[in-house]
Amino acid sequence: MTEDLHQLAKMLHELDDQMVACMKCGMCQAVCPVFAETMKEGDVARGKIALLENLSHEMIADAEGVQNKLNMCLLCGSCAANCPSGVKVLDIFLKARVIVNTYMGLPAVKKVIFKGLLTKPALFNTVLDLASKFQGVFTKTASEVIGSSCSRIVNAPIIGERHFMPLAKKPLRKLEPSLNTRPGKGGYRVAFFPGCVIDKIYPQVGQAVLKALRHHEIGIYMPTGQCCCGIPALASGDKESFDKLVLRNLEIFEKENFDYLLTACATCTATMHELWPLMSGDKTQSMQDRIAAMAAKVMDVNQFMVDVVKVSMPVQGSGTKVTYHDPCHLKKSMKVFEQPRALLKTNPNVEFVEMADADRCCGCGGSFNLQHYDLSKEIGTQKRGNIVASGAQVVATGCPACMMQMSDMLSQHKDNVAVKHVMEIYAETL
Amino acid sequence: MLSTSLLNEFKTLLGKDNVMDSESDRHAYSYDAAVLDSVVPELVLRPTTSEQLGRTVALCNENKLPMTVRGAGTNLSGGTIPTKEHGVVILTNGMNKILEINEEDLYAVVQPGAVTAKFAAEVAKRGLFYPPDPGSQAVSTLGGNVAENAGGLRGLKYGVTKDYVMGVNFWNAEGEYIKSGGKTVKCVTGLNIAQLMVGSEGTLGVFDEIILKLVPPPVASKAMLAEFDDINKASETVAAIIANKIVPCTLELLDNATINYVEDFTKAGLPRDAAAILLIEVDGGHIALVDDDAEKVVEICKKHGAKRVQMAKDAAEKNKLWEARRNALPALARARPTTVLEDATVPRSQIPAMIKAINDIGVKYKLQIGTFGHAGDGNLHPTILTDKRDKEEFHRVELAVDEIFDVALSLGGTLSGEHGIGTAKSKWLEKETTKATIIYSRRLKKAVDPNYLLNPGKIIGG
Ligand SMILES: Cc1cc2nc3c(=O)[nH]c(=O)nc-3n(C[C@H](O)[C@H](O)[C@H](O)COP(=O)(O)OP(=O)(O)OC[C@H]3O[C@@H](n4cnc5c(N)ncnc54)[C@H](O)[C@@H]3O)c2cc1C
Ligand code: SF4
Ligand code: SF4
Secondary structure, rough: OOOHHHHHHHHEEEEEHHHHHOOOOOOHHHOOOOHHOOOHHHHHHHHHHHHHHHHHHHOOHHHHHHHHHHHHHOOOOOOHHHHOOOOOOOHHHHHHHHHHHHHHOOHHHHHHHHHHOOOHHHHHHHHHHHHHHHHHEEEEEOOOOEEEEEEEEOOOOOOOOOOOOOOOOHHHHHHHHEEEEOOOOOOOEEEEOOOOOHOOHHHHHHHHHHHOOOOOOOEEOHHHOOOOHHHHHHHHHOOOHHHHHHEEEEHOOOOOOEEEEEEEHHHHHHHHHHHHOOOOOOOOOOHHHHHHHHHHHEEHHHHHHHHHHHOOOOOOOOOEEEEHHHHHHHHHHHHOOOHHHHHHHHOOOOEEEEOOOOOOOOOOOOOHHHHHHHOOOOOOOOHHHHHHOOOEEEEEEEEEOOOHHHHHHHHHHOOEEEEEEEHHHHHHHO | OOOOHHHHHHHHOOOHEEEOHHHHHHOOOOOOOOOOOOOOOOOEEOOOHHHHHHHHHHHHHHOOEEEEEOOOOOOOOOOOOOOOOOOEEEEEOOOOOOOEEOOOOOOEEEOOOOOOOOOHHHHHHHOOOOOOOOOOOOOOEEEHOOOHHHOOOOHHHHHHHHHHEEEEEEEOOOOEEEEEEEEOOOOOOOOOHHHHHHHOOOOEEEEEEEEOOOOOOOEEEEEEEEEEEOOHHHHHHHHHHHHHHOOOOOEEEEEHHHHHHHHHHHHOOOOOOEEEEEEEEEEEEEEEHHHHHHHHHHHHHOOOOOOOEEEEOOHHHHHHHHHHOOOOOHHHHHHOOEEEOOOOOOHHHHHHHHHHHHHHHHHHHHOOEEEEEEOOOOEEEEEEEEEEHHHHHHHHHHHHHHHHHHHHHHHOEOOOOOOOOOOOOHHHHHHHHHHHHHHHHHHHHHHOOOOEEEEOOOEEOO
C-alpha cells in the first residue's frame, strides 16, 4: 500500500511545477460555484491544489479522499480565469484526475460507458437510438415551451427528479448524414463537428448551423464516423479512452482540407482546441504535431460568423426579449463572449437584455451533474433566478450542455422561458 | 487523537457536516496565504449560530484544545495556521450574515464571517459607504479584517478597519459572552475592549458580532496617473500634495521593477524607463471641489518634475489608468513560482530611502524584488519573487526580509502596516518595541486566556 502511494506521489511530481505557482491567496473562493454552496476549502481550487501537493509529498495517505475532492468540481475554469497568479488550474485538475484514476481504477459503471460505448460510436449511437424510441414509455412531457421530459419512474437511478431533455426522434446524423461541399462566394471551407449532445438531443442546433453556413456559401465537410470529443472520459481520468477518441476524430478530419473546424458546443471547442494538445505530451513528436495542427483549426461557430464571415452589424431589434448565458468554456477558456451577443443582436425581432452574472457557471459540469446532482441543482437554481429576473422570454447560449442544465432548472420551476442556441436565433433571420 | 465521545458531542452540537475530521478535509485547513510550512489541524469545526460558537469555544477550553479561528484564510502572516498539537480550526463562514444596516444611525451589525466586499456592496445599495478595502476584499471576512486591522487603498484619507469598529461582542476563552462598545457615536462605558480586539489575531477572544461605522459616500472622484524619472520627485510630489491640504483617497506607487513586470505581462505601453508611477485619485462631496483638487494635483505633479500626467475624463478612462495598479500583484506573482509579499511601512517622507534600500538588498542577495504600495501612508509592498523549493535561494530571501525590516525600523517605520504579525513576524516584534512590551502583552493574554488556548503562539509567541 505505502509502496503504491509512493508510486502515486511520484506520478504527481509531474504537476509540481504548475502547482507551486499557487500562492494560496484564496482569491478563487470569490468565484468558485461549488465553494459558494459548500463553503468548504477542500472544494475550492486552493484547497484541491494543497491536497494534491500533500499527496505528492506523501503527507496524505487517503488518496480516495483526495479523489473525491477532485471530483467536487465543475471544471468550469472560473478559478483559473480569476487567478492573480495565472495558475493553470484546469490543466492540473485534469492531469491529476488521470493520475489518481490510474492509481485508483475507474468505477465500474464509467468503465462500461467510456471503454464500451464512447469509443465505439456505432454501438453508442445504436444504444441511444433505441433509447429514443422507447423513452416515451418512461417520460412525460413536462413543459411545452422547454420541451423537456421528466421521469415517470420515481427515483430512477440517473433520471431521478431531473427534467431531462428527450433524445431527439432523429439525431442530426440521420437528418444530415454527411456533407462534403465546395465553398461558394463565402470563400471558406469548414469542417463541422456537431458533438454528441447536438447530434443526439439538439439536432435543430446542428441544422441551424448548417443553414447559416449554406446561406453564406461556406463549403462544408461533415464526415460520418465522428465520435465524442473525449471530455467525459478525460474528466473521469480515463486517458486511454480519451486518446482513442482523439485519434479516431483526427483520422476522420485529416482526410480533407478545410480552413476551420467548427463546433457549436463550447465544451467540445475548448476540449479540442486546448485539451487535445495539452494531453498529447506522451505521444510521438509527429503525432503531437498532427494534433496541434488540428487543434489550431478549431473555432467556435459564433466566433466564426462574427470574426471570419463578418455577418452584418447589429441592429436595434425589438420583440422577443432574449438574454445570454456565457458558457464557461466559451468565455473563460476561449475568451469568446462578444461574438455571441453581436450575433443575437443581428436579429431584428430580438430585444437583447443582459442578465446579472451572465458568466456565472450554470452548474452542469458534465458528470458533476450526475455525481452531485443536489449541488449542481443549487448552482443551476441561481442561474435560473438570474434568467427569470432579466425578464427574458428566451435564454440563448453557446453550449448544448448548458442548454440541458438550464432547461432542467427552468422546467422544474415551471418558468415560461425557452432555451435556445445562439445559432438558432441567428438562423431565423436568414 | 480526540476521543470519540468528544467528536460525538461536537457532532450533536454542530451537525455532522460541520465537524470535519477526515484527512482530506483537515489538510485543506493547514495553511493560509503566508509562505510558511503548513500544520494540519486535528479537527475543523463550523458553528452556524452564536450559541454554537460559544459552546464550541467552551468545549475546546474544557478539553484543553488550542483553537484557531479562520475566516477566509487570506492573511499573510500565518495567523490561521493551527497549533501543532491537537490544533482545532474554528470556521466562521457558517456565520456570515449582515444582521443590520442602520441608515439613520450610520452603523451596521455583522457576523464575523460576512465577506468584506459583499458587505460593502450592501452598504452601497443603501447609499452609504464602508471604506476599508483590502486587496483581498472579494473573499476576506470582516472578522478577519478586524482581527488583522486590515488596511487598503483608501487608508490615507479614510483610515483603516480600526477607524470603523464601534463595538465587538465576543466569546472569551471559557466561552462566556463579552460585550464591548456599542451603536452610539459616543460610548465610554467600561474599558475600550473593542479596540483591544482590533488586530488581536484571534488571541484574545472569538468575535461573534461586530458593530461597524458607516459614512456617507463621496459623490465624485477623479483619477490621475503621473510618471517620474526620479523616485525622489515622486516622493516630493506626494509630500507637496498633502502640504497643499489635499488628501487623495488613493495615492499608489509602482516602482521601476514593478512597472516592468506589469509591462511584460500586459504590454499596455507603460514607460519602462520611468523610476516610478503614481496613481492618484481624489474624491469628495461636490464635483466642482473634486475638479479643483484634481487640477491642483496635476499642477503639483508637473511642478515637481512629473514627466507626464494623464487625467481620466470618464469612468472608462479611469478604469484604464487603474489597470497598471490592478495588475501589479498578478504580474509579479506570475514572474516566479513563489511570491513573498511584505508590507514594511515607513513615514511617507522616507519612501525614496526605503525603496533605494530595498533595491540594494535585492542586488546584495541576488533577488528579484518589485515594490508597489500605498505612497500616501508609506505602506510599501516589497514583493520578492523566488522559488521556495530552491533552499539556497530561499535562505537568501529570509536574510533579505530580515534586512528589509531592519531598514524599515531604522527609518522610523514598522514591521507591518497591515498584514499582521502572526507567526511570520513575531520574532522581530521585540526589535520594534521592547522586551517589556512583550512581557506586558503576554501577561495580558495569560489573564484572559489562562490555558493559552486562543490561537497560541501568534503575535507574541510563547
Ligand atoms: C491577494 C491579497 C491581498 C491582500 N491585500 C491586503 C490589503 O490590501 N490590506 C490588508 O490589510 N491586508 C491584505 N491582505 C491580507 C488579508 O487579506 C487580511 O489580513 C484580511 O483581513 C484577512 O481576512 P480573512 O477573513 O482572510 O482572515 P483570516 O486569514 O482567516 O484570519 C486572519 C486572522 O484573524 C483571526 N480571526 C478571523 N476571524 C476571527 C474571529 N471571528 N474572531 C477572532 N479572530 C478571528 C484569525 O485567527 C487570524 O489570526 C491581502 C491578502 C491577499 C492574499
Ligand atoms: S486564486 Fe490562484 S493562486 Fe490564489 S489560491 Fe486560488 S489557485 Fe492559488
Ligand atoms: S473549475 Fe470551477 S468548480 Fe472547479 S475549482 Fe475551479 S471554480 Fe471551482
